[in-house]
Structures are given as C-alpha cells and as structure tokens.
Amino acid sequence: MMKKHILLLGIAAILFTSCKDKSATAESQTTTEETAERPKAPKAEGSPRILFIGNSHTEFFVSAPILFGEICKANNQPMNIDQLVTMGVSIDKIYDDHKKEAEQNFAKVDKDGNYYDYVVIQESTPVAGGEPDKYKANVEMIVEKIHKNSPDAAIYIYEGMSPAPFTDSDYKELYAIMRNNAGEVAKATKNAGLLRVGDAVNDAYNGKNSYNYLVANKDNLRYGENTLHLLNDGGYMQGALLFATIFNKKPIMPKELTLSTGTGDNDGMKKQEVTKAISNPKALEEIAFSNR
DSSP, X not given: OOOGGGOOOTTHHHHHHHHOOTTSSGGGOOOHHHHOOOOOOOOOSSSOEEXXXXXXXXXXXXXXXXXHHHHHHHXXXXXXXXXXXXXXXXXXXXXXXXXXHHHHXXXXXXXXXXXXXXXXXXXXXXXXXXXXXHHHHHHHHHHHHHTTXXXXXXXXXXXXXXXXXXXXXXXXXXXXXXXXXXXXXXXXXXXXEEEOHHHHHHHHHTTGGGOOOEETTEESSEEOSSSOEEOXXXXXXXXXXXXXXXXXXXXXXXXXXXXXXXXXXXXXXXXXXXXXXXXXXXXXXXHHHHTO
16 A cells, blocks of 8 residues: 555655755756766575665655565566665665664575665655755665675666656756765765766656657656656656666566556555557657667
C-alpha cells in the first residue's frame, strides 16, 4: 500500500523555497564528469547486493527497488535488493526509523569483504535543496556505517528533481540548486557518483528524443498537489537510468513492469504492459541512457 493518505510531504516545496541557498544558482551547473567520477563496484562473489535508502521519491506511485529488480531479472543480472524507506523524512530520520534493521544489515559480511556492492542514497527535498551542510552530514553518517562491512561499496547519490512544476518560474533555479548540491555531496563521498534523476527528468520535460511530457494536457512524468512524485513514465525512465548508470549499458526493458494503477488513495501497483502504461518507452530509454 502506498499510504498516500498519511503522506506528510505537502510542505516540502515551501520549506525548500524558503531556505534555499541563493548562491547555488544556474551558474553552478557543471557536467557529470566534473561533479563526480563513476564509482567502481567491488568484485562480488555470488549475486551482488544493492541497498536503497530514501523516502517517497524512492517508493510512492512507483517503486524504484521493485522496478530495478524486474529490469535486472529481464537482463539476466542477478541482484539482491534491500531497502530502508520512510516517507517524508531525511536520511537521519530514515536511519532512526530502521535503526535495528539497518545495524543488523550493516554488520553482515560476505566472503568478498563487502556485504553491499551498490548503495543508492536519496535525501529529502528540503534538505537536499535547502540544507547542504546537513545533506553532507547525513550522507557522511550513513556511509560511515555502511563502510564498516562494505568498505568498497559503490555509492550513488540520488540527484533530486526540481520541486517546482516545469511551468513554474522557479523550476530552473531549483533544478540547478538540487543538481549542484548532489554533485558536491558525491564529490565529498568515497567511491561515489550521481544517479542523475533530476537531469533525466529535466531532459524529458524539455522534449529530448521527441518525448512529450503532456498527455491530454496533463503532466505525465510527475504528479502531486504540493510534492511532485514520479508517475509511470518517470518511474520507467528512472529504472532504466539506474540500470544504465550501474552497468554502463542499455537495459533490455521488460514487456511488463510493476507500475501504478492511478493516483488515488485506493490505487496501488500491479504488473502492466509497458506499451499500454508508458507513453513513449523508447524516448525515455534513450534519455535515461544519455544521463548514465
């Protein structure tokens, strides 16, 4: 269950806008190569393992862990998937909410010396955009715990999206801030790179590869009254992006994926045909691959 009725993220965009650092504007944009190198995963004995740490941008209308798992299966890529996800909170609160489970997992060991081979870390929008020092401190805290028994894990910092609608006058500035702050955190973190979700979403909004985000005059990438979450098109692109980012190759996308049935409180996720649930799969796959 998505539990949309208890989601407390309506103030995220307001908090972000009120506390954003005006010094991090559009001129702060740099290329991915300038912000962070591609992390190198340890050589795994057996199936590798990935950990997702995040909130509703990791799992809400669609689930990044579920989609990634299905894409890996379609590509004959074994992958064990763990997640620490709590809606509407920052990394430190996610850890507090899952402390017992997290400490148990962080204490586990593999023969190859790394329990986790990949870790995706997604910070809350207000912190990722408006509190860069806390953003760095939260990532440093959780990575230090992960490194106890996964010292060589490849860390991917989730580059958040602009919290404003694409048509809003603040969209570009907030996109640049989110991009810059994620890049700075990645550069400050051992063996880390960017999962460029914000860049991919921005490319899709701008019509790259002839993608049109408007369907029946409605945004088909994201939805939300105050906090915008990825819909099926956005989730499909994010899943392809994560696979392409980690393995540096285009994924074979499944004909069916677990996607959202709608945006109402009674909607959920179920297996659906990609050709019926996704407006332009090929364009989204190309956008994803170009942002790996």
